[in-house]
Amino acid sequence: MEFDVKTRADSWDNIAQMARDMEGLGASGLLFTEAGQTPWMMMTAAAMAAPALDLSTGIAVAFPRSPMVTAQIAWELAGNTKGKFRLGLGSQVKPHIERRYGVAFDKPAMRMRDYMLAVRACFTAFRGEARLEHDGPFYKLNLLTPHWAPARHDFEDIKLDMSAVNPLMLKVAGEVADGVHVHPMHSIPYIEKRLIPQVSEGAAKAGRSLEDIDLIIPVLAVPGDTPEERAALEREAKAAIGFYGSTPVYAFQFDDLGYEGKRQELAEKLRAGDRDGMIDLVSDEMLNQFGLSARWDDMADQLIARYKGVASRVVMYFALQSIAANPANHDKWAEIARAVRAA
Numbered sequence: 001m002e003f004d005v006k007t008r009a010d011s012w013d014n015i016a017q018m019a020r021d022m023e024g025l026g027a028s029g030l031l032f033t034e035a036g037q038t039p040w041m042m043m044t045a046a047a048m049a050a051p052a053l054d055l056s057t058g059i060a061v062a063f064p065r066s067p068m069v070t071a072q073i074a075w076e077l078a079g080n081t082k083g084k085f086r087l088g089l090g091s092q093v094k095p096h097i098e099r100r101y102g103v104a105f106d107k108p109a110m111r112m113r114d115y116m117l118a119v120r121a122c123f124t125a126f127r128g129e130a131r132l133e134h135d136g137p138f139y140k141l142n143l144l145t146p147h148w149a150p151a152r153h154d155f156e157d158i159k160l161d162m163s164a165v166n167p168l169m170l171k172v173a174g175e176v177a178d179g180v181h182v183h184p185m186h187s188i189p190y191i192e193k194r195l196i197p198q199v200s201e202g203a204a205k206a207g208r209s210l211e212d213i214d215l216i217i218p219v220l221a222v223p224g225d226t227p228e229e230r231a232a233l234e235r236e237a238k239a240a241i242g243f244y245g246s247t248p249v250y251a252f253q254f255d256d257l258g259y260e261g262k263r264q265e266l267a268e269k270l271r272a273g274d275r276d277g278m279i280d281l282v283s284d285e286m287l288n289q290f291g292l293s294a295r296w297d298d299m300a301d302q303l304i305a306r307y308k309g310v311a312s313r314v315v316m317y318f319a320l321q322s323i324a325a326n327p328a329n330h331d332k333w334a335e336i337a338r339a340v341r342a343a
Contacts (some may be wrong), residue, residue, distance in 0.1 A: 001304075002028035002054070002313040004335045006218060007046075008259070008320060009037035014047035018320065025330060026337040029054030031218070031315045036062050040073055047081045055081060058181050058216065058315065061161045061243075062115050064101040071122030074158055075150050083155035086215070088181050089116065090163035093249065109168035114138045116162060116176040119250045124151070124264045126155035128154050132306055153331055157242035161216060165249060169197050174202025179214035184317060185244040188306060190253050209282050214312035220291030223332065224301045232325065233318050238282035239275065241319075246270045246278070255287055296332050308343050 007018065007029045022030060028239045030046055032039035054078070064072065074087040091097070091112050097105040104111075114136035121134035125144050132144040161179035164170045173180045179200055182191065200210045220237040224230035234271055243266075244250045251263030262281070269278035287293055294302050307314050322329045 001240035001308060001311055001340050001343055003340045004031050004056070004216075004313050004315040005055070005319045006031045006058075006315050007042065007307045009123075009187070011015065011034065012041060012045035014185070015042045015045045015117070019050035019053060019314065021323075021330070022245040023050035025334045026341070027053065027192065028313065028337075028341060029056060031056050031216075032057040033058055034299055036087070040077070041140045042207075043077060043085070044080075047077075047084065051081070051084070054084050056086035056161070056216070057086045057088045058161075059095075060148050061092045061101070062101050062112065063105065065098050067115055067118035067134075068122055071119045071126070072150055074119070075123070076158075077124055078155045078158045079151075079153035079287065079342040083157075086161055086179065087119075088163065089119075090181065091169070109166075109172050111138045111170065113176055116160060116172075118185050119160060120176075123156070123158060123160075128142075128317075129300040130154070134343075151339040157167075161214070164199075167194070167333035170195055170198035171202035174204075174208075174210075174213060175206045176202075177213065179216050179312065182217045183244070183250065184218040184220060184227070185241055185253065187253055187257060187279075187288050189256060191215075191310060193208075193256075214311045215310060216315065217307060217311040218317050219303065219307075220317060221299060221303065221328075222291065222293040222317065223296045223322065223336070224293075233321060234284075234287060234293055234319070235279055236318065237293070238287055239277045241282050241286060242266050242278040243270065245282075251278050253290070254274060257286075259286065270296060290293045296336075300336045303336070304343040305341055 005022050007030050039057050039060055047055060051343055064223045077085040091108045097103055116133045118139040124130050125132035132141055134141040159178045160180055162173040162177040164173040164179035165183050203209055222233040222237055223228050232265055245254055245263060246266035254262040265281050266278055292302055319333050
């Protein structure tokens with residue numbers, strides 16, 4: 001398994017220093033998400049500072065950008081990182097797409113499939129393998145003169161990944177993606193009973209199998225040798241579980257595990273602005289279903305036991321926060337990274 005670290009929005013100088021630190025730690029790569037800040041310039045700063053690291057978007061929001069624009073950005077990053085870049089795309093959720101970005105969200109699974117195929121058509125045209133010709137239900141691309149085509153380079157086999165949670169999106173990802181970004185709120189029963197069968201079904205439709213698809217799995221991992229050491233990050237992990245679990249898109253996982261009614265309770269606390277109350281509704285048992293709290297010496301073994309043979313890459317959500325709280329934790333994370341990468 002590869003061992004990645006999730007980044008956070010920051011200045012280019014700080015991102016560059018963080019990338020050097022994570023390269024020194026022995027991480028495989030960095031994952032950049034798109035929230036209040038787009039990922040592209042931060043990735044460029046990281047690549048310049050730490051060229052050994054893999055860089056991936058997990059995820060960049062697809063629908064607000066033309067597939068051509070997305071493909072051009074990915075092409076440039078792949079060339080300049082010498083193939084160390086993976087493009088991860090996602091649909092986001094309806095309120096953000098319609099009300100923050102001001103674009104359409106109708107039929108998101110079908111639109112996402114078309115978007116992924118349109119990006120692939122751009123890559124094919126950039127490689128000179130065929131003229132640009134994508135005629136989909138949402139995107140139609142058929143003009144790319146030599147003057148407007150990006151320059152060729154030696155790293156043109158760009159991995160194209162997709163985030164997915166619900167059955168339709170998982171099947172689409174299995175059909176058209178090189179990798180699937182699993183949601184940070186996941187349990188092993190969800191992966192085994194829902195995600196893998198649905199991704200496999202989509203892959204079979206395209207004449208592929210699950211072995212052709214990388215599962216990129218973020219982990220709400222909280223290491224610490226005492227309850228006091230783990231307390232702050234455990235609350236952050238529980239806050240994430242509570243926030244995601246308050247929405248129907250993700251909350252079916254509570255029902256799957258026997259926590260019926262939990263979504264409604266969490267939603268009530270969230271609507272009331274009671275963050276502490278929401279966190280208190282997430283038990284330690286739930287934390288270790290959807291995350292992983294363990295002693296430092298046990299964390300690598302538990303990550304390996306849970307994800308070996310399932311994940312191609314695991315992504316640590318709280319490594320940077322842990323190190324910021326105590327710089328001595330850098331070397332402890334380095335030991336975990338070595339063990340996981342060797343597994």
